[in-house]
Amino acid sequence: xxxMAQMSMVMNLDKCIGxxxxxxxxxxxxxxxxxxxxxxxxxxxxxxxxxxxxxxxNQDRWQGGxxxxxxxxxxxxxxxxxxxxxxxxxxxxxPAMADYYEPWTYDYEHLLTAPAGDDTPVARPxxxxxxxxxxxxxxxxxxxxxxGGNEIAAGDPVLQQxxxxxxxxxxxxxxxxxxxxxxxxLNPSCAASCPSGAxxxxxxDGIVLVDQDRCRGWRMCVTGCPYKKIYFNHRxxxxxxxxxxxxxxxxxxxxxxxxxxxxxxRYIGLMLYDADAVGKAAAVKDEHELFAAQKSVxxxxxxxxxxxxxxxxxxxxxxxxxxxxxxxxxxxxxxEVALPLHPEYRTMPMVWYIPPLSxxxxxxxxxxxxxxxxxxLFGAVDALRIPVDYLAGLFTAGDPAPVTxxxxxxxxxxxYQRRINLGEDRDESIAAAVGMTGAQMDDMYRLLxxxxxxxxxxxxxxxxxxxxxxEQLGTECSLEYDGGPGMGGSGPFGESSGVPAPIxxxxxxxxxxxxxxxxxxxxxxxxxxxxxxxxxxxGRPEGLFPPRKDGGER
Amino acid sequence: MNVLLWxxxxxxxxxxxxxxxxxxxxxxxxGWTTRSSQLYESAVLRWGSPMFHFGVLMVLIGHVGGLVIxxxxxxxxxxxEHTYHLMAVFVGTVAGFCTLIGMAILIARRRLTGPVFxxxxxxxxxxxxxxxxxxVLGLWATLRANxxxxxxxxxxxxxxxxxxxxxxxxxxxxxPGVPIGFRIHVLAAFALFAFWPFTRLVHAFSAPVGYxxxxxxxxxxxxxxxxxxxxxxxxxxxxxxxxxxxxxxx
Numbered sequence: 001x002x003x004m005a006q007m008s009m010v011m012n013l014d015k016c017i018g019x020x021x022x023x024x025x026x027x028x029x030x031x032x033x034x035x036x037x038x039x040x041x042x043x044x045x046x047x048x049x050x051x052x053x054x055x056x057x058n059q060d061r062w063q064g065g066x067x068x069x070x071x072x073x074x075x076x077x078x079x080x081x082x083x084x085x086x087x088x089x090x091x092x093x094x095p096a097m098a099d100y101y102e103p104w105t106y107d108y109e110h111l112l113t114a115p116a117g118d119d120t121p122v123a124r125p126x127x128x129x130x131x132x133x134x135x136x137x138x139x140x141x142x143x144x145x146x147x148g149g150n151e152i153a154a155g156d157p158v159l160q161q162x163x164x165x166x167x168x169x170x171x172x173x174x175x176x177x178x179x180x181x182x183x184x185x186l187n188p189s190c191a192a193s194c195p196s197g198a199x200x201x202x203x204x205d206g207i208v209l210v211d212q213d214r215c216r217g218w219r220m221c222v223t224g225c226p227y228k229k230i231y232f233n234h235r236x237x238x239x240x241x242x243x244x245x246x247x248x249x250x251x252x253x254x255x256x257x258x259x260x261x262x263x264x265x266r267y268i269g270l271m272l273y274d275a276d277a278v279g280k281a282a283a284v285k286d287e288h289e290l291f292a293a294q295k296s297v298x299x300x301x302x303x304x305x306x307x308x309x310x311x312x313x314x315x316x317x318x319x320x321x322x323x324x325x326x327x328x329x330x331x332x333x334x335x336e337v338a339l340p341l342h343p344e345y346r347t348m349p350m351v352w353y354i355p356p357l358s359x360x361x362x363x364x365x366x367x368x369x370x371x372x373x374x375x376x377l378f379g380a381v382d383a384l385r386i387p388v389d390y391l392a393g394l395f396t397a398g399d400p401a402p403v404t405x406x407x408x409x410x411x412x413x414x415x416y417q418r419r420i421n422l423g424e425d426r427d428e429s430i431a432a433a434v435g436m437t438g439a440q441m442d443d444m445y446r447l448l449x450x451x452x453x454x455x456x457x458x459x460x461x462x463x464x465x466x467x468x469x470x471e472q473l474g475t476e477c478s479l480e481y482d483g484g485p486g487m488g489g490s491g492p493f494g495e496s497s498g499v500p501a502p503i504x505x506x507x508x509x510x511x512x513x514x515x516x517x518x519x520x521x522x523x524x525x526x527x528x529x530x531x532x533x534x535x536x537x538x539g540r541p542e543g544l545f546p547p548r549k550d551g552g553e554r
Numbered sequence: 555m556n557v558l559l560w561x562x563x564x565x566x567x568x569x570x571x572x573x574x575x576x577x578x579x580x581x582x583x584x585g586w587t588t589r590s591s592q593l594y595e596s597a598v599l600r601w602g603s604p605m606f607h608f609g610v611l612m613v614l615i616g617h618v619g620g621l622v623i624x625x626x627x628x629x630x631x632x633x634x635e636h637t638y639h640l641m642a643v644f645v646g647t648v649a650g651f652c653t654l655i656g657m658a659i660l661i662a663r664r665r666l667t668g669p670v671f672x673x674x675x676x677x678x679x680x681x682x683x684x685x686x687x688x689x690v691l692g693l694w695a696t697l698r699a700n701x702x703x704x705x706x707x708x709x710x711x712x713x714x715x716x717x718x719x720x721x722x723x724x725x726x727x728x729x730p731g732v733p734i735g736f737r738i739h740v741l742a743a744f745a746l747f748a749f750w751p752f753t754r755l756v757h758a759f760s761a762p763v764g765y766x767x768x769x770x771x772x773x774x775x776x777x778x779x780x781x782x783x784x785x786x787x788x789x790x791x792x793x794x795x796x797x798x799x800x801x802x803x804x
Contacts, residue, residue, distance in 0.1 A: 081766050088762075089607040090592065090600045097593055097669075129594065129669035192770035195762030200774040211774075213583035216760045217590050234673065237589035250776075462776065 002275045003299060003310040005319055006186065006206035006350055007249060007268065007459070008328045009258070010338045011179055012448060013356040014410070015265035018145060018177035020044050022257035022266075026181075029256045030243070035235025037103035037128050040140050041242035042257045044179045048156040048390070049143045053099040056228040057342065058157040063093045064226030065189050065345030066282065074283050074346060076193050078223045084195060093223045094232075101138045103128040129234075146175055158393040174359040174387055178394075179265075181257060182229040182242035183341065183349030184208050186273060186297070187282045190241070193224025199239070204462065205270075206350065207244045215239050226345040252461035267451075269326030269458040270319065271350070272299040272310060282346045288399040290343040297348070298333060301326070322460040327447060328352070335436075335444045337406050339395035354448075355391045355403055357410040360384055374415030374430050381407045409434045413448070416441045559741065560726035564719055567744040574751025575759060588757040594669035602663060606656025612649035613692075616642065621716045625709045635707065643700055650693045657686060681753040688742045695735030706733060712740065 026042035045051045059065060063078040078084070078093055106123035114121035127134035143152040153159065184201075188208050191199040198214035199221055201207070210221075210230075217237040221230045230241045245255035249268075253259065258266040274297050281293035299306045301323035310320050323329065331338040331354065338352040360380050364371040371377070381388065381404055388407065392400045412434040419427055431441045447455065579586065592599050620642060628638055661682060664670050699706035711728050718725040729737060750756065 076770075085762065085765065089603040090596070092600065094592055094596060096596050127669075130672050132668060188771060191772060195765040196760065197762075197764065197768055197772050200772040203773045203775045205776075213586075215587065216757055216762070217587035218762065219590055219592060232590070232593050234591075234593050236584070237587035238584075 001277075001299075001306075001309050003272055003306065003313045003315060004206065004275045005204065005310075005315055005323065006271045006273055007184070007244060008206075008271045008350040008352070009181070009255075010267040010328055010331045010352045010354065012263075012265040012267075012354040013176055013178065014354065014358050015263040016044070016177040016179060016356075017263055018044055018046065019262050020141070021260050021262050022179055023141075025256050025260040026242075029245070031240075034128070035233040036231060036240060038097065038100045038140070039231040039233075039240065041229070041231075042179065042181045043140055044177050045141075046143055046145050046147075047176050047178050047394070048153040048159045048174075049146070050152060050155045050157075052140045053095045053228050054138075055099075055155060055157050056095075056226075059226055059345070061093075062095065062226070062228070063223060064228065065224075065342075065347055066187070066192075068283055068285065068346070072283055072285070074187075074279070076189050076224055077226075078193065078220075084193065084220055088195065088218055088220070091219045091223055094219055095222065095228065097129070098138070101140060101142070102134060104134050104136055158390060161393050161398070162389055174390070176356045176359060178353070179257070180227065180229070180341075181255075181351060182208065182244070183227055183347065183351045184242075184244055186275075186278045186294075186348035186350060187346065188225075189345070189347050190221040190225040190230050193220040194218070194239075195220060199230075202246075205246075205249065207246050207249070208241070209243060209246065210239050210241055212236075212238055212240075226342065226347065227349075249459055250462040252459050254457040254459060258457065264451075264456065267327040267331060267447075267456050269328040270301075270323040270460070271326065271328050271332075272301050272306060272315075272320075272323050273297045274299055278348060282348055287344045287397040290346065291340060291396050291399070291402055294340060294343060294348050295333065298329075300333070301329065316460075316463050319460045322458050325458045327451065327456060327458060330444075330447060335409065335440070335447075337409055337444070337448075339402060339406060341395060342397070343395075344397035353395060354410070355395060355406055357407050357414070359387045360407065360411070361414075372414050372418045374412060374433070377411035377415060378408060378433075381411060405434075409436070409444075412436070413441055413445055417445050417449075556726040556730060560715065560729045561719075561724040563741070564744050565724075567748040568719075570748040571750055574748075575756065578751045578756060586756055586760065587754070589673075589754050591664075591670045591673060594673070595663060595667045598659060598663040598667070602656050602659030604656075605652050606660055609649050609652030609654075609656055610689075612645070613653055613689075616646050616649060620709060621713045624717070625713070635709075638709075639705055639707070643696065643705065646696060647693075650689070650696070653689055654693060657689065661686070677753055681749065681755060684742070684746050684749055685755075688739065688746050691735065691739040691742050695733065695739050698735050699733060706736070708732070708736060712736060 022042050023040055023044055027040060030041055031037075031039045040052065043052050051057060056062060056064075059077060065077050066074045067077040069075055076084070079087070104125045104127055107126050108123050111121050111123055125134050125136050126132065142148065146153055184207055186206070188199070188201060191201060191208060194215075195218045196214050196216045198211045198216070200209060200211065202209060215238040217232070217239070219232055219239070221239050222228070222232055224230075230239050232238075233240050245253075245257075248255060248259075254266075254268050258268055277297045281297050282290070284290060284293045299310075301307070301310075301320060307320055310323075311317070328338075332352060337354050339355060340349050340352050342349070357377075360377065361371040363384065364376055364380050369376050369380075388400045388403050389398075391403045391407075392398050396402045412430050416427060416430045416438070419425065419430075426438050428438050431438045436444075625635070629635070664674055664678075664682075711732050715725055715728045729740075
């Protein structure tokens with residue numbers, strides 16, 4: 001047993017209203033640069049819908065994820081090492097810009113500079129790739145809330161697996177939103193596809209990252225990821241992906257998408273798992289078994305044997321404590337209401353979802369039934385094959401049984417809590433019908449409905465047990481870093497080229513310049529400038545006033 | 555002049571190549587990439603890029619065989635000059651034309667596809683000129699020698715000179731006798747080597763052969779960085795006991 005910790009997320013889809021706040025704040029934080037205009041580390045898709053990039057779930061076409069060979073081993077679906085190297089000069093399965101969308105802006109300047117005329121000037125859309133006029137025909141969220149109707153929704157790869165009749169009824173009846181980030185898989189096929197070895201899984205918290213200094217732009221990871229959550233920056237020629245906001249996570253803050261989620265539907269916490277068991281679990285033969293197999297690699301953080309093994313694996317005690325309080329553990333293993341997205345890709349994703357019950361409730365209500373009566377709900381979950389089959393296509397590789405079980409638990413909780421809300425007696429039989437107790441129902445209700453910030457996000461800060469580095473300036477030579485001694489300034493490849501200087505070094509040089517310079521002003525252009533920050537108000541430093549034209553005394 | 559062209563210039567080029575690569579690697583790892591334009595345009599690239607790259611790899615193998623392996627060695631294993639020559643000219647010409655056509659496709663694509671052209675830098679354009687010059691000159695020299703004349707055995711002249719560079723006893727006296735086509739090609743090639751570290755061509759030196767042997771999923775530890783614990787803003791005063799749990803901030 002090799003215990004590793006994984007920072008994970010669960011999203012409660014019943015609460016997602018499709019407001020896209022997560023997408024917008026994520027974009028502002030991470031991808032508002034040129035080269036990644038088309039990139040959304042977090043996006044919210046309408047279901048049914050084609051998703052972003054279009055039809056990414058169709059692995060017959062895009063060849064993402066793993067495939068099980070006849071000998072029972074896993075290899076990337078797009079091909080093993082040799083095939084990858086031979087197709088390195090032109091990746092045959094790379095989504096084109098049109099599958100995402102061509103980024104554009106508007107010619108706003110024209111609104112101000114247009115000559116006076118009879119017509120109101122308009123800002124025409126301009127392509128951000130060529131600068132030419134363009135026609136906006138698609139975007140990351142073009143089919144929001146079933147916009148485009150059946151025509152676009154019918155292209156949903158998950159829907160296409162269902163039967164014709166189910167499909168037509170589904171399109172009439174259901175809609176929910178699916179927010180997506182990188183899954184930070186236990187068995188990441190993007191990392192496996194990277195020829196340079198630039199994509200790695202962080203040993204401490206399992207976050208999957210791209211080393212920008214090692215990425216050589218071979219583009220295989222874009223194909224390798226079945227969720228298409230690795231993007232190619234077309235300006236820098238490097239792959240970029242969701243970072244799980246690791247700078248925030250390291251200091252104990254939730255990701256920006258979670259922090260700003262209006263519906264408070266995201267949960268973040270640790271999962272302990274057995275890294276040695278991952279490979280075998282990901283390679284089980286029957287796709288329907290993958291969901292159970294993934295659960296089998298998770299380790300109970302309250303088990304003394306696991307705690308001992310975790311300590312042996314250098315996992316700090318406060319991390320173990322955080323794993324014990326993890327809402328993720330509760331939602332996946334204790335209440336068993338969370339499901340992984342597309343386990344059939346065999347990547348062991350670690351962003352899980354609580355499937356939405358509301359489509360079922362809605363249809364009951366619309367047909368004049370009591371949408372919160374437990375009998376009605378149970379009957380509907382059983383009878384309404386349509387949403388169950390679709391959800392099974394998303395979350396359990398098509399096996400309806402786990403989805404039904406989750407929906408029944410959610411339905412039972414709804415009915416159980418309604419009785420309390422109405423002042424009626426607690427009905428233990430409702431809880432017992434789904435294999436729970438009334439107290440567990442209350443706990444689950446609390447976690448799903450009213451959990452506070454600290455309960456939804458249980459994030460232990462990262463450890464850096466070398467405090468003396470904090471005092472770098474005083475205790476060690478501050479020029480001792482790779483590429484040093486750096487004197488700041490801009491390199492020959494432009495302003496920000498070269499090795500970035502640590503902030504402490506920048507400050508160090510600024511301070512030293514100020515302390516040792518002969519004059520108070522910057523030496524180069526002291527004729528025209530003076531640093532007012534360290535002028536004490538007395539005297540007239542050279543450069544404070546421009547020189548007299550006649551050259552005389554000032 | 556001989557010494558300048560056939561001793562100083564090659565050594566200078568090699569020094570710039572090696573030094574430049576080290577400098578670029580230390581200084582600009584972030585810029586070390588293929589800068590692929592496949593995202594903009596895929597259909598033409600699918601033909602042009604493999605044609606060019608596989609062609610140029612074959613050309614590379616041919617050059618290694620012709621320049622590095624002494625003639626006496628191949629003759630020792632029973633390959634006569636005539637056989638070698640036929641083989642080299644045939645395979646070399648096929649590979650050369652593969653490269654040339656691939657490059658023509660790629661350059662045309664670069665010029666004619668809007669987004670690809672917009673992403674082309676001045677450095678790229680200069681690189682294309684030098685690279686194309688080397689390839690065209692090489693093909694031209696070979697064709698001229700074999701179509702107009704009855705072949706030229708560069709393994710008697712150019713190869714010993716090339717190897718002499720690496721024995722550190724350069725022998726510039728051989729080169730003036732070499733046909734002009736070959737001489738220009740060699741000079742252009744060394745110019746390309748000197749330019750190499752400063753272009754996108756550096757990606758050739760990161761050919762990912764390590765992929766064949768490494769495990770599929772790499773794990774790495776977090777970089778040691780100071781200050782990972784939540785830093786408290788200084789204006790909050792001295793540390794206090796933890797606030798009441800359950801306070802809703804979300």
